[in-house]
Amino acid sequence: MPVSAETGTPGFQARFHRRWNHLNDPHVRTLAWLLDSPDLLDPHSAEWAGRIASVGAVDGAIEAWLTGLDQEPGTLHAYLDLKPFARLGRYAEKLMAFYLEHRGWLVAHGVQVRVGKNDTVGEFDFLLRQDKALIHWEFATKLFLLESSGHGCEADYFIGPGLVDTLGTKIRKIMARQLALSRHPAALLQLTEPIAAAQALLKGWLFYHERSPMPALPSWISPQHCRGFWRALEELDEISGQHFVVLPRLSWLAPAKLAIVEAALDREALRQALTSHFAETSGPALVAVLESEGGHMLESDRGFIVPNDWRTRAEAKISQAK
Numbered sequence: 206m207p208v209s210a211e212t213g214t215p216g217f218q219a220r221f222h223r224r225w226n227h228l229n230d231p232h233v234r235t236l237a238w239l240l241d242s243p244d245l246l247d248p249h250s251a252e253w254a255g256r257i258a259s260v261g262a263v264d265g266a267i268e269a270w271l272t273g274l275d276q277e278p279g280t281l282h283a284y285l286d287l288k289p290f291a292r293l294g295r296y297a298e299k300l301m302a303f304y305l306e307h308r309g310w311l312v313a314h315g316v317q318v319r320v321g322k323n324d325t326v327g328e329f330d331f332l333l334r335q336d337k338a339l340i341h342w343e344f345a346t347k348l349f350l351l352e353s354s355g356h357g358c359e360a361d362y363f364i365g366p367g368l369v370d371t372l373g374t375k376i377r378k379i380m381a382r383q384l385a386l387s388r389h390p391a392a393l394l395q396l397t398e399p400i401a402a403a404q405a406l407l408k409g410w411l412f413y414h415e416r417s418p419m420p421a422l423p424s425w426i427s428p429q430h431c432r433g434f435w436r437a438l439e440e441l442d443e444i445s446g447q448h449f450v451v452l453p454r455l456s457w458l459a460p461a462k463l464a465i466v467e468a469a470l471d472r473e474a475l476r477q478a479l480t481s482h483f484a485e486t487s488g489p490a491l492v493a494v495l496e497s498e499g500g501h502m503l504e505s506d507r508g509f510i511v512p513n514d515w516r517t518r519a520e521a522k523i524s525q526a527k
Contacts, residue, residue, distance in 0.1 A: 217242070217431045218460040218504050224268075226499070231456065232285060233275040236300045238408075238459035240267065243429035245347065245407040246376075252425035256384060258342055258404035260304075270307070293454050297346040297408070298330060310334055318392045327386040338401035343383045346458060347375060347409040348491075350435045350509055352519040358422055361523055363411060366489040366509050368522045379405045408458075412509050434508035437515060438483060441476055446494035448502060449475045451482070461493040461504040469495050469502050483512050 221238065228234045241263045248257040263271075274281055284303050285296075298315075305311040316329040331342040349363035349372045360373030386392055387400040411426075412435040422428065436443060448469040452461060463469065470478060475492065482490050489511040495502040 216506065217429075218506065221460045222462075222498075222503050225271075226462070226501075226503070227272065228275045229462070230275050230278040230281075231459075232281055232300065233271060233278055234459045234462065235297070235455075236274075236281070236304060237263075237271050239297060239300055239346075240271075240304060242408055242431055244427045245409045245411070245430055246405075247425055247427040250425040252423075255402075256380065256404050258406040260406070293457055294346055296455055297458065298344055301344055301406075302331070305331060305333065312339065316395075318386060318389060318395055320391045326389055326391055327383065329386060329392075332400075339396075339398055341384070341387050341400045341403040343379055343403070343405045345375065345379070345405070345407050345409075347372070347407065348412070348457060348509075349409070350412040350489075350511075350519070351414070352516060352523065360423075364519050364522055366491075366511070368515075368518055371523065410457075410507075433506065435489075435511060436508060437511055437513045438479055439513050441472070441479070441510065444492075444494070444508065446496075446506065447471065448495040448497070450493050450495060450502075451475070451478055452491045452493055452507075457491055460507075461495065461502075463495065463502040465497065465500055465502060467502070479510055487512055487515075489515065 221241070224241065225234065225237045228237055240260055244257070244259050246253065246257050248259045250257070281300075281303060285299055302311060302314045305314075310333045312332040312334050313329065314331055316332060317325050318327050318329070319325050329341055330344045333340045333342060347365070349365055351358065351363050353359075353362040360376055361371045363372035365371065384403040384405060387396070387403055410431040410433055412433045414435055434444070448471065450461060450463060450467075450469055479490055479492075489509040491507060491509055493504040494506040494508075496505045497503075
């Protein structure tokens with residue numbers, strides 16, 4: 206398996222392309238990633254006491270279903286309604302709902318719990334039927350950059366690219382509040398039967414800076430998690446590769462696949478595109494490193510390019526979170 210030039214770890218992208226390169230519809234490819242990518246948090250870790258869910262391995266029947274769906278994606282497109290999604294998480298949630306409905310597990314999706322008409326206390330992402338029991342799943346797709354400055358690998362050192370949250374704050378919110386929703390008096394009144402278990406399903410990518418030695422990861426992070434690199438704009442020349450693309454937000458999940466005729470960027474064009482990007486926003490850009498294979502440009506690595514002052518702002522956010 207190829208090794209990532211930036212992280213020095215086996216690349217998930219190579220395995221994904223070996224199994225799913227025959228898929229062309231971008232929404233089907235993203236659904237395949239949601240089902241077949243490693244979990245972000247290790248469901249077997251004692252840290253979670255059984256509160257982390259997993260969709261399990263993708264068997265031949267589901268692989269055949271995805272292949273057929275790619276050939277005739279109309280039902281999925283209709284389900285998504287193909288309206289512009291404002292949030293990546295909502296897009297992924299809709300894709301996961303489509304899969305859970307296909308499996309016959311989905312009881313309800315996006316069920317809001319209210320006290321009175323105007324006071325919403327929470328929302329059940331998914332209510333599922335498993336072994337005749339009613340199960341609550343909270344679902345999230347997240348991307349975090351490790352900014353530890355040599356201080357270790359605590360959850361709060363993994364920070365979102367937009368500096369809104371950290372892996373630590375996300376986990377605390379899920380465990381302390383969202384998974385406890387079924388015990389709220391308003392939820393008990395709304396549900397027709399008790400919830401047997403409440404679990405969180407987290408998918409995503411973690412990104413590391415080459416200058417920081419790869420830390421010993423805590424046991425509660427899945428050792429197979431999807432990973433990439435991050436760099437400041439001024440470090441752009443440190444990135445390996447000759448062909449690049451800046452990924453739009455709804456393409457942040459599955460490894461990229463572009464037709465050869467589509468415009469991949471060389472390094473100078475990438476620099477110009479990123480300079481223009483940061484002239485308009487302080488938000489990082491996700492860049493895929495591409496290689497030509499079989500008539501397509503396939504992602505071999507990926508990384509966030511951040512503004513040159515991002516690290517300073519990230520450290521302030523981490524201090525606030527801790």
